[in-house]
Amino acid sequence: MTSVKPQAGLPAPAPIQQLHHYAYRARDAEETRHFYEDILGLPLYHIIQSDYVPSTGEYCPYTHFFFRLQDGSFIAFFDLGDDEAALPSPNTPKWVNHISFRVNTTGELENTKARLEAHGIEVLGVTDHHIFKSIYFFDPNGIRLELTAQLADEFQMLQESKTAHARLGEWNARKEQWRKERAEGKGAAPLKPQQNDRPEVGAKV
Numbered sequence: 001m002t003s004v005k006p007q008a009g010l011p012a013p014a015p016i017q018q019l020h021h022y023a024y025r026a027r028d029a030e031e032t033r034h035f036y037e038d039i040l041g042l043p044l045y046h047i048i049q050s051d052y053v054p055s056t057g058e059y060c061p062y063t064h065f066f067f068r069l070q071d072g073s074f075i076a077f078f079d080l081g082d083d084e085a086a087l088p089s090p091n092t093p094k095w096v097n098h099i100s101f102r103v104n105t106t107g108e109l110e111n112t113k114a115r116l117e118a119h120g121i122e123v124l125g126v127t128d129h130h131i132f133k134s135i136y137f138f139d140p141n142g143i144r145l146e147l148t149a150q151l152a153d154e155f156q157m158l159q160e161s162k163t164a165h166a167r168l169g170e171w172n173a174r175k176e177q178w179r180k181e182r183a184e185g186k187g188a189a190p191l192k193p194q195q196n197d198r199p200e201v202g203a204k205v
Contacts, residue, residue, distance in 0.1 A: 019073040021066060022099055024143055026077035027085035029063055031140045036075070039119050040112075042067035045074065069101065077141070085141045098136070098144035106133050109149045130197075131156065170194055 026032040036042045045068040051061045061081055066074040088094065103109055106126070113123045113135050125135035131152035138144055152160070171193065178191040196202065 021074035021076045023076040025086040026079045026141050029079040032077050035140050036067045098146055100146035100148050102148050106149045112147055
């Protein structure tokens with residue numbers, strides 16, 4: 001595994017152990033609690049309430065509430081007391097920004113899909129990504145969620161990690177060239193990746 005190169009005069013990066021929490025805006029705390037606790041099975045674990053934001057000092061009353069995953073990490077929400085959800089990004093497709101939770105087996109994935117659909121929630125998938133399978137759906141706040149069952153073992157993922165920097169480096173070099181050509185007025189189409197890991201998807205279109 002590639003290690004982070006030390007920088008002279010700076011302390012080494014802290015070893016980040018795991019995700020602590022993701023935080024999103026919620027339209028309504030109870031609506032969100034029902035979805036995550038009653039349907040997805042994540043227990044409500046912690047609440048913070050205040051009138052002022054500790055990090056900025058600004059006045060903005062909130063209820064901040066956390067749901068616990070099996071590994072001790074959390075997904076959290078802010079109810080700002082105005083019955084408004086976060087607006088989607090106007091320049092980003094809905095499928096891009098999302099959070100994925102891991103389950104142990106494809107059977108659990110399929111069972112969760114059936115459970116969600118029984119509660120009237122539209123589910124996309126099961127989708128085969130080769131190294132994992134997934135289902136996709138939206139929570140009451142318009143946040144896209146993914147449940148993932150890992151197929152690749154640790155050895156396969158380690159092999160993947162050995163080529164990741166080289167592949168990203170090639171993408172970065174091609175993107176620099178694309179930026180140069182765009183600045184010269186030679187084209188404005190988005191840059192395509194140097195290889196297609198999912199050719200079977202395009203064949204269906």
